[in-house]
Every structure is written in structure tokens, then in C-alpha cells.
Amino acid sequence: MTLETRSLSILPRALEILESSFHGLPLFEPSVNIEKLETVLLEVADRMKDNYPYPHPQYIGQMLKPPHPVARLAYTLSLWINPNNHALDGGRASSAMEKEAVARIGEMFGWKECLGHLCSGGTMANLEALWISKRLKPGSKIVASSQAHYTHSRICSVLEIPFDSIPTDCNAKMDLESLEKALESENIGTVVVTMGTTATGSFDPLPSILELRKNYGFRIHADAAYGGYFTLANNLGQQTRDILNHVNQVDSIVVDPHKHGLQPYGCGCVLFRDPTVGIHYKHDSPYTYFTSDELHLGEISLECSRPGSSAVALWATQKLLPLEQNGEFARGLETIRETALALFDFLVNESRFVTALAPELDILIWGLNGKRASEISSYSNDFFELTAERGLHIAKANLPRSILEPHWPDIVWDQDTVTCLRSCIMKPEVTGWIDDIKRIMIEAADAALAKR
Numbered sequence: 206m207t208l209e210t211r212s213l214s215i216l217p218r219a220l221e222i223l224e225s226s227f228h229g230l231p232l233f234e235p236s237v238n239i240e241k242l243e244t245v246l247l248e249v250a251d252r253m254k255d256n257y258p259y260p261h262p263q264y265i266g267q268m269l270k271p272p273h274p275v276a277r278l279a280y281t282l283s284l285w286i287n288p289n290n291h292a293l294d295g296g297r298a299s300s301a302m303e304k305e306a307v308a309r310i311g312e313m314f315g316w317k318e319c320l321g322h323l324c325s326g327g328t329m330a331n332l333e334a335l336w337i338s339k340r341l342k343p344g345s346k347i348v349a350s351s352q353a354h355y356t357h358s359r360i361c362s363v364l365e366i367p368f369d370s371i372p373t374d375c376n377a378k379m380d381l382e383s384l385e386k387a388l389e390s391e392n393i394g395t396v397v398v399t400m401g402t403t404a405t406g407s408f409d410p411l412p413s414i415l416e417l418r419k420n421y422g423f424r425i426h427a428d429a430a431y432g433g434y435f436t437l438a439n440n441l442g443q444q445t446r447d448i449l450n451h452v453n454q455v456d457s458i459v460v461d462p463h464k465h466g467l468q469p470y471g472c473g474c475v476l477f478r479d480p481t482v483g484i485h486y487k488h489d490s491p492y493t494y495f496t497s498d499e500l501h502l503g504e505i506s507l508e509c510s511r512p513g514s515s516a517v518a519l520w521a522t523q524k525l526l527p528l529e530q531n532g533e534f535a536r537g538l539e540t541i542r543e544t545a546l547a548l549f550d551f552l553v554n555e556s557r558f559v560t561a562l563a564p565e566l567d568i569l570i571w572g573l574n575g576k577r578a579s580e581i582s583s584y585s586n587d588f589f590e591l592t593a594e595r596g597l598h599i600a601k602a603n604l605p606r607s608i609l610e611p612h613w614p615d616i617v618w619d620q621d622t623v624t625c626l627r628s629c630i631m632k633p634e635v636t637g638w639i640d641d642i643k644r645i646m647i648e649a650a651d652a653a654l655a656k657r
């Protein structure tokens with residue numbers, strides 16, 4: 206069975222333990238019309254069939270990774286309480302679990318004493334980091350690379366911060382000369398360093414950007430929404446390893462537990478190296494902070510109500526799979542990366558395909574061998590359909606000529622972007638399916654080439 210359901214049998218026992226916390230109170234039996242509920246739920250199951258098969262190893266398309274069963278169960282269990290991690294009044298246990306889970310993430314990046322919290326995702330987490338940047342460097346610009354997530358320019362527009370994008374080199378990394386030119390001529394308060402771009406998983410050159418910081422004194426925000434957890438993996442390229450080894454020197458970090466951290470959606474995390482930035486969040490809630498003098502997470506978060514269940518799920522996952530090098534969680538990431546490298550090797554050696562940048566993480570970019578930019582693009586569109594028909598699901602990405610041209614010097618540039626094929630491996634289980642994936646890719650490539 207593709208959907209794991211065996212672990213569900215633990216839930217009633219866990220609920221009994223939770224139920225015992227109500228023993229001091231008069232008996233209360235909530236009523237529910239099971240028949241009507243069942244009718245609706247079965248209809249929901251039917252509606253939910255209209256999806257790509259995300260949990261299956263033959264889905265290697267977008268950034269979609271099933272949550273760990275322990276995360277799913279802990280989340281579900283906690284919904285009987287439905288804690289709100291805004292104030293301790295609404296979720297004492299889950300707030301404590303959030304503080305512990307976030308502290309472990311900070312330690313993963315080498316920060317013993319940082320300030321951080323969970324939020325709805327990478328977008329909100331980045332928004333909080335850039336909002337603090339604006340508070341600390343008022344009137345200055347924020348820059349990110351042209352391959353940074355589009356959210357940065359949009360957040361800057363929401364926060365009314367001037368924003369510029371810095372070109373990348375042919376490896377989709379921020380171009381240092383262009384950055385230095387911008388630093389010389391403009392008042393740049395914050396440089397966003399992407400650690401694992403969304404399109405290609407590329408890392409901006411943090412060590413050199415840290416050198417530039419000595420001269421120009423800007424803040425550095427690391428957007429490690431996708432790539433952050435890979436700091437635990439022992440099989441990264443030397444350059445990527447070196448970049449991650451410097452992440453403790455940045456000012457703020459974003460990582461998405463709902464990307465590579467085995468969590469359901471609704472779990473991003475923002476961390477600040479200097480805990481005193483918490484003063485910028487200061488506000489007086491007239492309603493909520495009465496039951497304790499301890500820190501209420503709503504005092505250091507822009508969002509008010511937040512799902513305590515997210516914190517419970519993350520805590521449970523980190524309890525089962527601690528964030529440590531050489532641990533089981535790290536091994537999962539290493540397996541994913543090995544699989545990406547094996548598939549990249551196949552694509553490099555198979556004449557039907559062309560590759561450009563080598564994967565820094567687990568994201569592959571390739572195309573079918575063609576003579577013109579437009580031809581490769583239409584091959585990608587065909588290949589995407591032809592693999593899906595054969596039960597293999599991949600994704601596509603538009604990449605600019607500036608990145609691809611040095612890799613593909615012989616093609617005719619009849620358009621300025623190429624639709625490439627893209628695959629986020631994400632699941633360790635894919636490793637057992639490499640041969641099936643290769644076979645379908647060859648069949649689909651032959652079918653695509655035969656159509657011309």
C-alpha cells in the first residue's frame with residue numbers, strides 16, 4: 206500500500222493518555238452524528254483522489270515530501286486539544302515544545318542562544334527576517350540574487366523596502382562582482398543569501414559575501430528554506446559544505462521544516478542570531494498574556510494565532526529523528542543526495558539528454574538533446590506529458606540564457622529562456638526505484654524524439 210496506515214493503531218492509546226488529563230472534571234460526552242460524518246468523509250476521500258501521487262517514489266517533481274508518520278500522528282493527536290501557540294493561555298505544552306524544537310534547529314546551525322519561532326512557512330519566515338532588517342537598517346536597500354525566491358521582492362514591496370536583484374553566474378549563484386558594484390554605489394542594508402535556490406538548489410557564495418561584509422557592513426539573511434537541513438549531510442560537494450559551515454555567521458536564517466524536515470504544510474522557521482531583536486516585536490496585547498510571566502511566543506512573532514499542532518508534530522519528529530550528523534535523519538538526506546547524483550550521472554552519460562549545472566542538493570535540471578532553445582523547450586513540454594502517462598512525475602523550470610549558455614555553447618538561441626526538466630528527489634525511498642525511473646525516462650525520451 207502506498208499510504209501508510211499501520212501507525213494509526215497507536216492513536217487510540219495516545220488519546221486515552223490525553224483523555225486522562227480531564228479526569229478531575231465532570232463527565233462530558235461530545236455528540237457527533239457518525240453516519241453523516243462518514244458520508245462527508247468518504248466524499249472527501251473521493252475528491253482527494255484528484256492529485257499527483259506525491260507519496261509514491263515515482264513522483265519526483267515539485268518540492269513535495271510526505272510528512273513522517275510520527276508528525277502526522279502527533280499533529281492529529283494534538284488536534285483534540287487544538288492548542289494555539291500565540292500565548293501560554295492557549296497552549297502551554299505546545300509552546301514549550303516549540304521552544305525546545307526551535308532551539309534544536311538553532312543548534313543545528315551552530316547557534317546556542319538565538320531567538321526564533323515557527324510560522325506558517327518560508328514566506329512568512331522571510332517576511333519577519335526582512336522586517337527586522339528594515340527596523341535595524343532603515344532607509345537602505347535589500348538585495349537578493351536573480352535566482353532567489355520571488356517572495357523576497359514581493360515581501361519588500363509589502364514592507365515598502367527598496368529592492369534590487371543581483372545577477373547570477375552560470376551556476377545560478379549570486380555574482381560577486383555585480384554584488385560589489387552594487388555595494389559601492391548604493392546604500393545596501395541587507396544581502397539575502399540563498400542557500401539552495403528553488404529552481405536548481407544552488408548556494409550563493411556566503412564565505413566571499415562575509416568578506417565583503419567586513420568592508421561594507423550590511424546584514425546577511427540566509428534563506429535556507431529548502432537547503433538548510435542538508436547541513437547535516439556528509440556527502441555534499443566541498444564548496445556547498447564550506448558555505449554551510451559559515452552559516453552561523455549570518456544574522457538571520459529561514460528554514461522550512463515543511464520542505465525537508467518531514468512536516469505537514471504550515472511549518473516554517475525564522476531564527477535570529479541576536480536575541481535582542483525581540484524588542485522590535487514588543488506590543489501589549491490587552492487580551493492574552495495574563496497567566497504567566499514566562500515568554501509567550503506571541504510576543505516574538507508577527508502572526509498571532511498559530512497552530513500549536515505544528516510545534517507538537519515537529520517536536521515529535523525531532524524526538525524520533527534528532528537533528529544530528531550521522532543520525533537516521535541525516536542518513537535520509539544523504540540517501541536523497543546519492544540518488545540525485547546517480548540520476549545526474551545517468552543523464553550526463555545518456556546521449557538523449559543534456560544537463561547543465563550539477564546538483565548541489567537533490568534538484569536535477571536537464572533537457573532533451575536539441576539544436577535550438579525553442580526545440581529543447583518543446584521537448585521538455587512533451588517529455589513532461591510522456592513521463593506522466595507512464596506513471597513518472599517530474600517538473601519543469603524556465604531558466605535564462607545567461608545561466609545555460611556557457612553549459613550549452615552550441616545551441617541556437619532563438620529565445621532567451623529554456624523550459625528545462627526539473628526534479629526534486631526529496632524522498633529516500635526513490636533510491637529503490639532508480640532503474641524504473643531510468644527506464645521510463647528513456648522510453649519517454651524516445652517517444653518525444655519520435656514525435657518530431
Ligand SMILES: *Cc1c(COP(=O)(O)O)cnc(C)c1O
Nearest residue numbers: 326327328354403428430431461
Ligand atoms: C519554498 C521557498 C520559499 C517559500 O517558502 P514557503 O514555505 O513556500 O512559503 C522561500 N525561499 C526558498 C529558497 C524556498 O525554497
